[in-house]
Amino acid sequence: MPQIRRLPEALVNRIAAGEVVERPAAALKELVENSIDSGAARITVKIIDGGLTRIEVTDDGCGMSPEQMALALERHATSKLPDEAIEQVSTLGFRGEALPSIASVARFTLESRPKDAKQGWRKVTDHGELVEDGPAALPLGTRVRVENLFGKVPARRKFLRTARSEYGACLDVVRRLAMARSDIAISFEHGDRRVFSLQAGETIEMRVAEIVARELANNAVSINLERETPSGRLRLTGVAGLPTYNRGVADHQYLFVNGRPVKDRLLTGAVRGAYADMLARDRHAVLALFLEIPAEDVDVNVHPAKTEVRFRDSQAVRGFIVSGLRKALGTGDRRSAQSPDAAAMGRWQSEPAREEVSPAFRSIFEGRDWAQSRPSYVAESAREYNAQTGEVLAAPQGRAEMAEPLPKGSEEFPLGIARGQVANTYVVAEAADGLVIVDQHAAHERLVLERLRAAGAEDALKRSQALLMPEVVELEEVDCDRLEEGIPKMAELGLVLERFGPDAMLVRAVPHALGKANPHKLLQDIADDIAKHGDAILLGEKLDLVLATMACHGSVRAGRVLNVAEMNALLREMERTPRSGQCNHGRPTWVKLSMDDVEKLFGRH
Template sequence: MNRIAAGEVVERPASALKELVENAIDAGSRTIAVRLASGGLDLIEVTDDGCGMASAEIALALERHATSKLPDERIEMVASLGFRGEALPSIASVARLTIESRAQGTEEGWRRTVDHGAIAADTPAALPCGTRIRVEDLFGRVPARRKFLRSPRAEYAACLDVVRRLAMARPEIGFTLEHDGRRTLATQPEEALAARVARLVARELADDGVVIEAERGAARLTGVAGLPTFNRGVADHQYLFVNGRPVKDRLLIGAVRGAYADMLARDRHAVLALFLEIPPEDVDVNVHPAKTEVRFRDPAFVRGFLVGALRHALEAQGQRSAQAPAAGAMGAWQVEPPAPSSLAPAPSLQSLFARQYAPAANSVREMGNGWAGRGHQPLAPPAARAEEASEDAPVAEHPLGVARGQVAGTYIVAEAEDGLVIVDQHAAHERLVLERLKAAGAQEAMIRSQALLLPEVVEMEEPDCDRLEEKATELARFGLVLERFGPGALLVRAVPSVLGKADAQALVRDIADDLARHGDALLLGEKLDLVLATMACHGSVRAGRALSVAEMNALLREMEQTPRSGQCNHGRPTWVKLAHSDIEKLFGRK
């Protein structure tokens, strides 16, 4: 029977370690030390300075379902991490388990050893107050289970993840982890939550993270969330806790995805650690033997609370984004340019700017400029040249600086008081358009539509048409007017005026794909956010479009006033800055 229970509670060394460390936390420890050998396959040792146990309590702890953590019959009010009384007897049935413990206020400790279910030793022991538990030869006599374990390196990675999560959940406790004689993790007790999270998850969170503190009713959310521009390709850097318990809950993971929906590409994931505190009676932690899954009494409230708190915290950061320059990019700046060819003279600076801002050849010019013959690249109009030359606005007044030029028809170069700012015009404008659309939606204001002279027919699969028809009323609020045109087609009568000359066919198909991809997994507001993000992408300034200095400055000023303008809708930065010190390093001045 114990081995059957062990199959549920102890799947691998990491699950045994999790149970032992949770018991150490429940014992009121201030420091917990973990030692592993061969990824936990040969040895797991957990030492704490908690309350300890007397000899009778050690014997009772090794009995199935014997626990002192249930003061009454109300299991939903349990505040401890462990409470079933299954972990120790289950581990003892499939390994050699040694418990040494000395209770606080006593002068003698006790040791009991159980070898794969049989008592091997029961003697006094000398040790400080607290408990030390050793697990050796896990599944040594259960070859069917042992052969399915992974390599020591993989098992160690799982153990490290367990200790990291529990150390984050308890910043008041000091943790150390030693593997094969090498210390790999160490934290100090009474550490600040944000500092503990940055130490254990990613040091960059100290600069590229946002502290989360929110309350709604009896629920409270704290933690650290990475800026959208600080993201990863996998979701293994998302740490979620409910009432101090590490969980891997689909509802919470979905809420995080929803909060970052219009700020990250679909193949990128946020980096964060969130701690949700909720009344015990509103959450059921007794769903799974490993206690990694929970069930909420009001899941819609929990999801809405998380999404709202995360978005509010991220929006409060304005145009902030992760600004660490890539080492490769900085290195490329330092490479000396190749010597100019002797066959053709190097172009002058004046001709380079003239070529950048001049319209395409063989085009009709406005403002009194005549036809430009084939092969001739005229300078910009006199008025434009005067505007560019006199752009001497005080730099100190603007955080993103004043535009000085455009590179490759894609990047705006601006001079700020403390450095050089480079802006991706398409990414920045995409964010601005999205925020305008969302602001109009929040105010329940109708966005102006641009009626199409000839309505466009978009042919799609019938389920796609059904989904779009269901959302037609909401889409009309944002200026996209759709009408059913048979079983497998929709009629586009108007598009949002802010999108300009958007491709109606591509826009409608992309929105249909978004709705199909996420189905009923998202709330209506989150679905509309995805739709708006798609519309914004279709309506933003494209890379390669030449902008006047006035247009560039207008874009910069709007970015300074728009929340979350530091990242595009896909989680990439919209601007980067080279500080004066960085520029001086490039030229060897420092």
């Protein structure tokens, strides 16, 4: 029979490297995390060719002695676990596998000098073999250089992507870690180009906006929420973009648990649930959330890369995040996307100076009896202006209120006082600090939706409608398992299920609003949704869609003429209603053009 033998240490390290270091970005993540754990105040990251040629990380942390450096290159040796309580770990890296794994598949240079040493030390390992060990001149701290990653492992090297793709992954890693620690100065260079340089001491809001997009600062709300639990305190902080500030992909959602960047489907599902009735299904929020939770309530040892976590009470965590986001958006989401679209603004054209007045221009203004009434003049001038082309232009649809001084106390009205209606669709208002344009249908649609909710319509939609004959739905066993775990939650939404054998579910009642839905398709969609997000978000979204449809049909339509009193009543109700800054599909309900922008259009600023 085949003999069982111990694998060589070098081969063991390469096997471990397959789990920890599958690409340059993974190696970079481990090195930057080590720098953060060392107490560094400044970290410099340099890569060449997306990390395929070189990765270099320099910090001013505590440093290591030669003896500690030797231990650091041995497997399962770490300074970050003072005892065996691995579930209480508070550092980013702690498994003791990263450095020996990287050293086994690259040329690895480790240089370090602790604060009490007069000189530093250098160790160089080439694919697991020590080739240099001696003193080195360097400042306090540590410098790690990784070159020719997988150079002697061609089977792994050929599966790496292009330098451009690997650079993108490295950039994402550094951005996430930099976002988590705004107290550390971090710079990132790719080749000869400095990508960014972040200063220490920034607020979370400043750091997030600087990394993600500067316009996020004006289109987001801050989050700061705490809740006491039997095991300790939950805290949620961060920045959440307004629903009107969204993206087509979810790659601008940054999630952190106890300072550790994670990609967790439960957290992603919670974000989706919080924005459920404010975004279309194909749009995604932009945000950075920092969750602090007692260490014993979360397991970070799920995967060697430590990007996945498990929560002891996942439903409580999800509910905390959803309520925290909704509360934050409820205080600041009366705002819309604060400035008009730049492309739209660019289409405003100033009239060029003319030496000769055109015939069309003369046809409107020359020989005119200015004493005649305005309505007939407007209609006649419109017809006369288009006489050359043979087209007849309908009278303009805009209606304006007599321009009077703003009444006292109008500065208390952020959306201003109505001045007129354009195209029977847009309300134009004058605020103390600019010009406001409101989409009357989108705005009223949101107001009606909030009224329906306040009146209990949401609960009415969820009310169960018992089936005359319970229906048996056959599904795969794994899907039935997922649905069985969510039976209590779905019962709250009006969907009453029972397990009916290993591969079937019994549907006894469905939500009143979905009485005509196909039970088999509904359950299959919910099972797929649970597999993707870890929770049955889809059912809630379906009910929200019904409620939003009711709100749409009950709201003021585009094209309806409003009088001034109705327009002002709409503006005042918008100012009182949460989430009035965006319609039920995430589009803005109003935009504001500041007086500075108006003056710029006319060259007065």
